Structure formats: C-alpha cells, structure tokens
Amino acid sequence: MSDEAASTVPDVLAGLSGIRSDVEDWYRDLHSHPELGFGERRTSSLLAEHLRGWGFSVTGGIGGTGVVGVLANGDGHVVLLRAELDALPIREQTGLAYASRVTGSEGGTQAAMHACGHDVHMACLLGAARLLAQTPDVWQGTLVVLFQPSEENGAGARAMVADGLAELIPRPDVALAQHVFHAPASYVGIRPGLFLAAADTLRVVLHGRGAHGSQPEAAVDPVVLAAMVVLRLQTIVAREIAAADRAVVTVGSIRAGEGANIIPDAAELLINVWTFDEDVRTRVIEAIGRMVRAECQASRAPREPEIERLSSFPLTVNDSEVTERVAAAFGWHFGDAAGTADSLTPSDDFSDIPRALGAPSTFWVIGGTDPDAYAAAERAGTVAQDIPVNHSPRFAPVLQPTLDTGVRALVTAALAWLAPVTRSS
Amino acid sequence: MSDEAASTVPDVLAGLSGIRSDVEDWYRDLHSHPELGFGERRTSSLLAEHLRGWGFSVTGGIGGTGVVGVLANGDGHVVLLRAELDALPIREQTGLAYASRVTGSEGGTQAAMHACGHDVHMACLLGAARLLAQTPDVWQGTLVVLFQPSEENGAGARAMVADGLAELIPRPDVALAQHVFHAPASYVGIRPGLFLAAADTLRVVLHGRGAHGSQPEAAVDPVVLAAMVVLRLQTIVAREIAAADRAVVTVGSIRAGEGANIIPDAAELLINVWTFDEDVRTRVIEAIGRMVRAECQASRAPREPEIERLSSFPLTVNDSEVTERVAAAFGWHFGDAAGTADSLTPSDDFSDIPRALGAPSTFWVIGGTDPDAYAAAERAGTVAQDIPVNHSPRFAPVLQPTLDTGVRALVTAALAWLAPVTRSS
Amino acid sequence: MSDEAASTVPDVLAGLSGIRSDVEDWYRDLHSHPELGFGERRTSSLLAEHLRGWGFSVTGGIGGTGVVGVLANGDGHVVLLRAELDALPIREQTGLAYASRVTGSEGGTQAAMHACGHDVHMACLLGAARLLAQTPDVWQGTLVVLFQPSEENGAGARAMVADGLAELIPRPDVALAQHVFHAPASYVGIRPGLFLAAADTLRVVLHGRGAHGSQPEAAVDPVVLAAMVVLRLQTIVAREIAAADRAVVTVGSIRAGEGANIIPDAAELLINVWTFDEDVRTRVIEAIGRMVRAECQASRAPREPEIERLSSFPLTVNDSEVTERVAAAFGWHFGDAAGTADSLTPSDDFSDIPRALGAPSTFWVIGGTDPDAYAAAERAGTVAQDIPVNHSPRFAPVLQPTLDTGVRALVTAALAWLAPVTRSS
C-alpha cells in the first residue's frame, strides 16, 4: 500500500463517529430477529432497503434470499465485500435485552439465534457501505456489497453462484470477508495461504433387521454394527492419513432404538470431517464409504447403507498477494492489534464465491470478546470454560470495540484497492 | 388328578356358552380402553365391580391399582389365579373396530394399546371367576382372583407384595397364571421347571466432555466410548458365560449428540439382559458394571458412569408337582391341543407373587392366532413376517377360540385343587 | 440285556486277574513310546502282532497306520471296538518312571506324549480282545478290533474310511468306543443323544501391506485388521446364534510382526469352533468367512484373506437304543459307579467310522484320576488347579482301577451283543 492509498482511510473513517449508533442499532435489531438459512426474508429486505437508500444498485432474491448492492464510482478496481444472512437453530441463553425473539415453541416453531456472529458481519458491512457511499470523492472504482444466505450448511454461496451471480455484478478484482470469534475485541488477524479447513458433513443410515431383544439370532443388530463403524472410522486418521496431513473425523451423533428390549431396524450416524488438503479430503470421504459398506457386509445387513452428504465447505486459502496487501494495510491502520492468525478448523463457504468469479480473495478474523473478561479468564486459566465461543447459546460479542473494528477493517482493506487510480500502487 | 376331580370340570364349564358373549364384550371393552402401568384406574374399577357383583370379597388399590377378589366356598384348598391390568405405550395399527381409543396426540398424551394380551388374560379370568362363582355346589375351597398392575416394567407384582398382599388374602396352596402368544388358538402349553427367563433392564449414561467436533483433543468423546462399551459387552456372552448357560445381552438403544460437528457431553445406552440362572444373571450384571467403568477409565471420562436398573423380572420356574397336576388336567380336558411348551426368553413378574406368599406355582401359555392363518404362513414359510407377535402394533388375537380356551384352561387348572375335598386326590 | 446275556460277562472277566500285569505292561510300554499322528508305526506293528498271536485276522496300513483285527466266532452280531494310536506333540512333565522317551531336541525332533489317554484306550482294548479271544465258548458272533491313526487332528478315522475300511471288515451291528478323562477312576459315564461337540479348526491369514511403522498411510495395517476381526468374531456367539444353541468361537492364536517399528505384511489367526448342531456349525463357519472377508475390504486389503480348515471333528451323537443297552449293562455290572455323563465340548472323530459303515454306535467315558486325590481337591475347591486334564503335560491316569475299568467296560458292552445267539435278547 502506498502512502497515498493509506491516506484515504482516515478520510472515509472520519464519518464513523457519526454512524456509530446506527451501526449498533442495526446490530441489535438483526440480533433480535434472526432467521434460519434460506428463510432470511426480513433480513434481506431490510439490508436491500438500506443499500438502495445510499445509492447502491441492488438485486435481491439471488440463490433464494441473497442480496447484492453495487456502487459504481468511476474507473478503478472492483472490490467485493461479503457477509452472511443466516442464524442458527439455537435457543439463546445470553439474557441480553436485545436477545433473540425467536425462542421457538414446544412442538411448533424452531428457536433461532445469531450465535455465529453473522449479525456483526452484516452490521459492519452496512457501516462500511454507508461510509464509502458518503465519501465518493476520496475513492474510486466499484464497490460490490454481497449478503449471502445459508452459510451454516455450506450451501448459500453455491446457491448464489448457481443462480447466476456472475452475470449480475461486475467481475471483482478482489473479494474480501471477515469473521468475528472469541478473541479480545480490537484484535484483527489474517494469514496468507491455508486458513480454514474444508468441512464435510455426512449422514449415514445403517440398516439392520429388528427383532425382540432376546432373539438376536433373528436380527441384524444395527447397534453393534454402528459400534463397529465408529471404531473403524478411528483408523482413518490413525492409520490412513499421514501424520503430517491434518484431518479430523468426528461422529457427532449416534442414534438407534427406542427401548432396551427391542433390537431396532437401523442406526443413524452424523459424521463431520475436517481436512486441509483436497487429496486428503477425497481419501477420507472415500474411506468412510468403504468402511461403512464393508461393516454392513460383515453384519450381513439386509440393505445397503445410506450415505448422504449434508453439507460441504471448501478450503479457505488466502491469496498470497491479496493477503499481503491487506495485512500491510491492517498493520498501518491497527498497529499492534493486527497479527498473523493461526489456521483454524472451522470452515466457511466464502471461497465458493471468489472461486466462481475468478477473483483472488482473502478472509480475516476479528475479536469479539470483552478484553478485560478475556484477560481475567486467561489469568485464571479458565478461557475454555468462561469465554463463550461461536455456536454457544451464550455467544455474545461486546458491541464495542467489536463493531468499530469490523467497520474499520472492511474500509481499510477495501481502500487498498479503491484508492484513486491515479495515485494507487 | 383323579377321575372324580376331572368330572367336576364339565359341570362348571357347562355355563360357558351362556357367558361367551359377555366375555367377548369384556375383552373388546378392555381392548378399547387400555391404561398404562400404575394408571389402570378405569380397568381396576370395572373388574372390582364385576367381582363384587358375583359375590367376591374385593380389595382394591393394592400396590397402586391392584385388585384382589376372594370367594370362600367351604373347606379346601386356596387357589390364586392372576392376570395383569396394564397396556403398552404403543399406537395400535390393527384397524380393528374395537381398536384402542387411546391414540395419543402430538406433544400431548401418550398412545396406549393392549399389545401384550393382558386384555385376554383379564377377560378370561373374569369368565372363569363368573363360572366358578355360579357353580358353588360342584367345587369346594377358596378362589382368589388377583389383577396386578404394571407387569410390563416388572414392578407391579412387587408393588402388591410390598403393599401387604400377604395380609389381605388367605395363603394360597397354589398360584396359577397364563399368557396368550402367537401360537394357533386352542393350543395350551406348559412345562415343568425353568419356563421364562429372568430379565433386567439397565440404563447406562457415559459421561464424556463435549467440544467442537474439530477439536477432539479438548473432548472426551462419548460416542467412541459408547462404541467401545457396546463391543466390550459382546464379550460377556461370547467369552464369560459357558456355552451351556444361556444368556442374552442386548443394547436396544444408543443415543448421543444432536449434530455432526459437536462432540456431545454424554451417551446413553439402554441394555436388556436375559438369563436362565441366578448365578449367571449376577455374573452378567456385574460384568456390565465392570466393563462400563473400565472403558470410562480408558477414555479418561471426567465423571463416573451412571448405571441404573430400570426393571428386573424374576425367573419363572414352574413347580414340578403343581405343573404335573395341571398338565394332567390339560391332557384330560384338551387332548392333543395340550402340549409341552419350550422355555422362552420373554419374562414375567408373576413369580414374585407366589414367592412372596410361599405358594408353589405354575404358568402356562395359550395360542391366540387364527389357526388357518398360522397354517398358511407355516406352509409359505412366512410365520416370522406374517404373524404379529406380542408387543407388535398389529398384535390381534382372534376372539375365538382364544377366549374360550383361556377360560377353560383357568377353570380346569383351578379345579385340580378345588374339587370337593372329600373326593380330591 | 437279558439275564442270560449278563451272565456271560463274569465268565469272560474271570480271566482279568490273569492278564492284569500284561495290560499294565502294555500301557507303560505304549506310554513310553508315543508316536505322532500318521507316524504310529511301532505302535501299530506291536498291536498287530498281539492280535495275530491271539487268533485275530489282522489288516494293517489302513489309512496310513490303521490296524483292524477280526475274530469270527460263529453266527451272531458283529461288534466293532475302537481305540486310537496317536500321541500329542507335548513334552511330558509327569516325572513318571515310564514317562515318554520322546523328549525332542532343540531344533531337531519333536517331543511327543500320550497326554490324551490313547495309551489307556489301546491297553484296555488289547485286554478286552485277549479276554474275549480266550473265552470263545461263552460268546458268539464276530469281534472287530480297530485301532485308528491320527485322532488328534480329526483326520485318522476319515483316512481309514477313505482307504476302503468297509471292504476289509464285516459290516458291524454296533460300534463302540471309550475315552478316559479326569473323573475319579472306576467311574463310567454314558448318555444317549448328543454327547460331544463338533469341532473345526481354521487358519486365517489376513494380508495387509507392510511399511515403516511411522508411515501407516503407506501401509494396510494387518494388526489393526486382525483386532477388528477378533472383535467381529465375538458377535457370532453374542448376536448370531440363539441363546439355546450352544457354540464357542475361540481365537487361540494371533501372530503378526516381528518388531515394534515395522508394520508387517500379514497377520495369522488360528480359530477353533465348537458346536452342537450341524446347522449352527454351518452358520458359524459361514459367518467367520463373511466377517473375515468384509473386514479385509474395510481395511482395503490388497489380497483376499486365506481361510483354511485345518481339522474338522464330527458331532458325537449316541444312538438311543444302543446306548440304552450299554447303559443297562453298565448299571448291572458297575452299579453306582456307572452314571449319566454330561455332554462335553471336547470332540472325537470316532463317529466318522460308524457313519461310514452304517452302524449305530455309542461312546462312553471312564475316570482316570486317583479317587482320593480327586476327593481331596474337591474338598479344597482346587480341582481346576490340582487335577491335570487331558492335553496337560502332567496328565497321568492312575494305572488302577483305570485299566481294569476300561477292560471291563469294553467286555461288558461288547457282550450285550455277543451273548450266544440262541439266548440273546
């Protein structure tokens, strides 16, 4: 980043104090009204309305509920900034005044909660869009603001791509996204190369044959079969993947039978796989299939098992050049609060968008935890117990400096490409 | 049985044609109004009313909802006949006109069904009580008619004993009970010695430590632990019990986790054990405890497992002398339709009553399946698929000759002791 | 057995005191010179010589080293008495003066020992043959004395049958055999119907792919595969065979690898199966094959497993009528020392002979342990530790009354058919 480019950041962020309470209001409103994946109608309407009000050319209903706003501001680079719309089917337990109003009902509607911070991402992206929209004279190029549906099951980004996203927006020169997590608020972390694991979720149904529990000889016991499968699966990481090739295979759920004295007909396993390399990923998925099918044969199962891929997240690999430019901008702007992040096992489907658009991309993380609470927990050695993480019903980022940091990071990174062309690097 | 004793049976059964439609009505009414264990209020009231009407001295509310009727008819033996009150939490699928009206509701009341034939037992016992009550001059002694609650979880007989049953009735010289099952109707089977297995139900909770699925190193995975336990348990029957000592250990249910990407905190197993010998039973139960605890240690479980005995059914061992006498009476009365039954793995808590009262006892089975349907299925080799067994939502004994057979078996067996004392053997 | 038949037994056994020391000498000589299966040349020559000396028509070399002697003594039944020639590859540890002289050598010849009592069987059969041969006037019919090779691997009886045994001897009306075991000497036990289990020995080679131990991803680990197979096999008895159908599946040996840091190419399992029913036997053997093959697939084994049946012993089922006749004779002759034996898991290939010859048969056991030592161990509760059983390197039947009992049992049983025809039952 040239000095000239950097010098535009303060000009844009000068407006932050003026919109801070708006950003906080947007955040609280979004947090109170979470919507599950592909059902984010209220959320997307609200976002589209704001963007239109600020002069963006808006297209909604992409891939279901996805929204894109384009702000063309002269020649220059095209920068895409992305956030996610969807919440999780979790009943909130934060006790916050602005807690989710979607608390579900017995046998009726499902609870929902923004327990993964997508509300932070949306509020910050609105804030960045607002600031850039109101300072057209200090930057140049095209800003594309994208809100995707249903990130949590890894399907929303692909849905927008499949719905013709490439035809609806100018081709980005760079695509950027961020994620809040349980580091101290004000922290911003990024790393070149491999950042987030690929993740795949499988549902496996093992068919046995039920019988009265006292007559196992008349049955094919799916509980014993499931136990064999679970132990077999341990040998993938232990024996089939090199020690240097990271992989995790977790059976997160196992379910079979209702009562003690009946051998059930089937057992269901939910399996999650995290990998950091496409070849390893392929081998793990294939090994699961091979093992499941062979164990069913060993048990003389009357039917083939069902193996269904419920979701599939790509590897998140940050482009080296793009990341270097963003990291330099962060270092200049955030100083010591910016650092090099570790690669992480959580996954995100963001990469499906730049891959489809042919754009290089990078992805960074920001902290959301009260810094004093974090430091106290660290001193007490109780971070794991005391600091709620993403997907916890108690996940509750502090409003500030979390929201300010998210807005500043987006603006800073975007301006690394949107500085006036005559002066840019 | 002397010829004289036998000769009283026709005198009592002469009234059967007169009450046959009453027995069928009672059966259909009971079948339509099933009540779950310890909740059999309508059922017990109805039975008590009938017995009182026929001159029995009735005590209700024993062990919750148990009912006893005593009919003293001069000197002689005291004979106890037992039936069960409770139904199962199953939604009936027979399509019968008199099917259960307790169909349950989503999120509300539970469905119930007499899917184990207790309605047959009650109707037949009412019929036998009615016939004996109306022929006091052809028999002598005391008839005790007992209806126990909650047989299905093995708790009802013990509850009546604990509630002072021994103080409420004269001490029986013999205790008798019968069970309908999926043999052709008109069949009556009995055997001396070991008849039904002991059964024990255990609930085991294995405590692990939850974590995000991508971080197994921060967790103690209860799914893997549960799989190890399930496989360990297979070695009890395979390695710790002699081939000649029959035992079955079934894990009927395994449950852990809600989603694919979270390692849960705990896993629950429901285990059923059937044994045919008290020593074997003790060893199997101890082995389960030993294995569960040790596997938890192998997994470095943060808490001891919970092992709870949910129910416990005694061995049913028929007294040799009593059984010989009943078998002789059956042979005389039923001819070829009476046979020697195999010992069976289902269990029954009947034995808890005679054991507590110090009375010898026997237990027999009667068929409930349409003989033509059974023969057809046997020819087609489809008995296992076509003939619904006890606990099936399609279990539907044919009214006749099932009910007639049950009434006749009870009367015939009871009269083996209730013949006029001056003439009895 | 008629009184007349019984009355011939004392006439034959009157000679026992005269040959007792011969029988003991034969026993000690045979015990000192054990020979392994199909290598019993000295033993069979010696036996043939004795039989010829007593007037038997002898054929040797049947099925390798088998010997048959036939003594025709007028019209009447043909009775076959059988004993076994072979010893075990065990180094004797009894310390007896007449202990095995075949002690083996390091890297050279194998040790051998009559640790299963075949020497007792041979000495007693010689004794019985001698007594019957010297009393031709008190019995009538044909006596066939058969010594088979290689019983220990279940191959010798079949070898004699395959070598044309049926053409070499008159068709027997009955075939009889006995076995010594660790009950008190003087005991004689027999039972009708199922007596000894069928036994099958399998050798399974599981092929993996070797690699340096630090590179499991380049290997197919046969140690892990073997462990999965061993646990899978437990589920045959635990889940696939009814509790009432006795079966035992034992992996007696598992071997893979030489060093800690190399993943070997293969693993070998030796598996033994005992069953009491042909259908169960078939199902168990098939289940082993199914499970082994499927587990190899689950491990992506590069080659099919090898499954070889090393030996196969038939069920020993005693003919009801024959057994009844022998049991009656034993009761008359031995009084309280004769009893009803339990069915046993050891196996014997005797049945292959009568089955091939179309003769009904029975098989009984005699005790071989010093009665005082047995009683003392029983009082101390140390029978299992103190009383050496068959196949122990310390197995050492007491000479008397073991040998007398064995001779008397054979003579008594044979005479149940060989009594003079004019008087026989």
Next chain:
Amino acid sequence: MSDEAASTVPDVLAGLSGIRSDVEDWYRDLHSHPELGFGERRTSSLLAEHLRGWGFSVTGGIGGTGVVGVLANGDGHVVLLRAELDALPIREQTGLAYASRVTGSEGGTQAAMHACGHDVHMACLLGAARLLAQTPDVWQGTLVVLFQPSEENGAGARAMVADGLAELIPRPDVALAQHVFHAPASYVGIRPGLFLAAADTLRVVLHGRGAHGSQPEAAVDPVVLAAMVVLRLQTIVAREIAAADRAVVTVGSIRAGEGANIIPDAAELLINVWTFDEDVRTRVIEAIGRMVRAECQASRAPREPEIERLSSFPLTVNDSEVTERVAAAFGWHFGDAAGTADSLTPSDDFSDIPRALGAPSTFWVIGGTDPDAYAAAERAGTVAQDIPVNHSPRFAPVLQPTLDTGVRALVTAALAWLAPVTRSS
C-alpha cells in the same frame, strides 16, 4: 560463511581423488563385516587404528564400544563429527559381491547387515578425517571424530554420555552428523528446527488366564483383550491429539497363543510411538498406559499388565544458527543438489550427545540411490516398490556419488567452523 572460509574447502577436498578408492574399500569391508549393537568390536578397533595412524588422539571402549579421536590443530573452534557403528539383525538379500558375511545359522548365530547405512557414515567420516588430517595448514581448531555404538535401539549415544564422554573430549562448539537415505545420490538436504521425530518403543504384556478353548468362561482371554487394546490405541491419534500435532502410534507386533484350541495365558504387543513435541510425547505414552491398564480391568485380568520402554529416541531439532551456516556452505559447495529437507518420522539418538555436551548441533541427509534408477521409478510411479529403503534387506546405496557426497558434506560443514581463525566469520 565468508568467502575466505569457503575458499578453504577446495584446498581440503583436493585430496579426495587420492583417497577415493580407500574410502570405497573401507566401505566394502565394513559392509561385509557388520556387527550388532554394543558388539561392534572389530569395527571400532579398525576405526581406532586408522585414526591413530593419521595422528588422532584416540580413546576407545566408551559406552561399550564407542570410539573418539581428537585432532588438535591450533586455536579455534571445536567441531564434533559423529557416525554410528552398529548394524541390524537382518539377513542381507542384495546379492552384492561385498554383501554381509554374517548370514546367521538355524538355531545358532544371528544374521547381521548394515541395512541402515551406518557403513556409509563411517566410511565418509574416515574419509573426511583423513582429508582434514593431511591438510593441517589450511584449517585451524580441533576436530573431534566420534563413532557411537548401538544407535538402532537408541541406547548408544546415552551410553557414551553416561560413560563420561564429556570428560574425554574438549567441549565442542558445534556437533554435526549425517544420514544416508533413499533419495538420489548427490542430493544433500537440511532444515532448521524440528527435523526428526522422537521415537519410543514399548513392550506390553497383557496377562489373561489360559483354559481349554471350549471353556472361555474359565479363562480371561488375552487375545480378545489384545484386540480391544489395539483398537483403543487407535483413538489416541484419532481423538486425543490435535490434528496439528503430528503423532503416530503403531502396534508393530502382536503375539499370543500357540494353537487354535487353547486360550493362552498372555499376549504381547510391541508398540512404537513417533512424536514431534515433548508434551505430545508425554501425553501419548501416558494414554497408552491408561488404556492398557483399563482394558485389563475391563477383562478382569488376574495380573497387572507389564509395560516396558525398550528404547527411546530424542527429538532431533536442528539449531537455527548452526543450520543456517551449514546450509549456506552446502549451497555454495553443492549448488542445486543442496535443498531443504522435509521433517521425517525416522528417529536418531544423535541429539543425546550435543545435548549432554551443551553444544548446538545440526543433522542432514544425503541421497544414496542410483539417480537413473530413481528417475525411472519416478516416471513409472513405482518408487515405493522399486527403491529399497533403510532397513530393507535389499538396501544398497550406490558407492558413487554417495561416498564422495558424504565426505564432501562433512568437510564442507566442518570447515564452516574450522577455517583459519584470523579469517573466519
């Protein structure tokens, strides 16, 4: 490395062509006469003799058969170069003219083979010592040449340290070692930081209780117990170690039982563990102990298991500064043939020496495979099958350029410290 330092390398290596055939002769002689760990008497005598002849001050018999030669050549740094003496108990299958003459005999002496390349290391170190000894005027300082016994079980380096090595030599400023492996000859690879895994070998004896195979209820089956342990151990890598923390746990050998029909008394496992972090190492070793003990409890084992650490290799972590200096020298001298090596799972106990002496150290690898053969195998995709690796009975480094490369690497690295002090960096 300064240009001046580098300029001394050619002066020393100028003598290489003159000693090349000597180095090859030494290699062939050492290869033909392998000696197992702590028995390397001929080898160490021969090496000591050479060193003495070239003016080294030699001490032998350190830690058994270890040898150290010291050549003081004025002020300057002290450089230690190390090689290993011992061979492996492998019967050579190379068919080479100079193959091992220690071919073992049936039941007698053990075969031996330099299958790990220690003969290459010794020959090259002799060559480097010879070249430096004959050019005392172009370098300055002290050269320490160390030959250690018994590297293969990780005990030899510790044995020399325990025997007072530190008192016998001047304290080195740097310690250097190299290893030949199956890369193309002429390749030289090095890396800073973690290079070789720590390795630990455990022997575990699981005690059960033997019995006849048909009576598992009288036994505690160690085969089933061993299978449970093997599967449990898979969960260490799969569940207890983070994906980012490399670890390998291999059960290289499992042994139990002799025959199919006897349940044995015990089972033996040989386990190897490779780790790349001391904390992970500790956790893996502890987990093995925990699991083994708990599984024994689950099986009601009559005795505690035996867990014995047979060998233990340290982590090999290359000092950053030392490695940088050596890598620079290699780059200057070898050009493109020098590269950055991957970290490897094999282990070496070299680090025990510099750690005990307080010296920084580095360790590098050289290729030993014929480059044409390697390239052909690479093209055919058959490297894994065609190129014999260390510990293979067919491991056969090509003499050249392997030996030249090894000599040149040692001289080049040593001179990075031994250049004339007045000119060195």
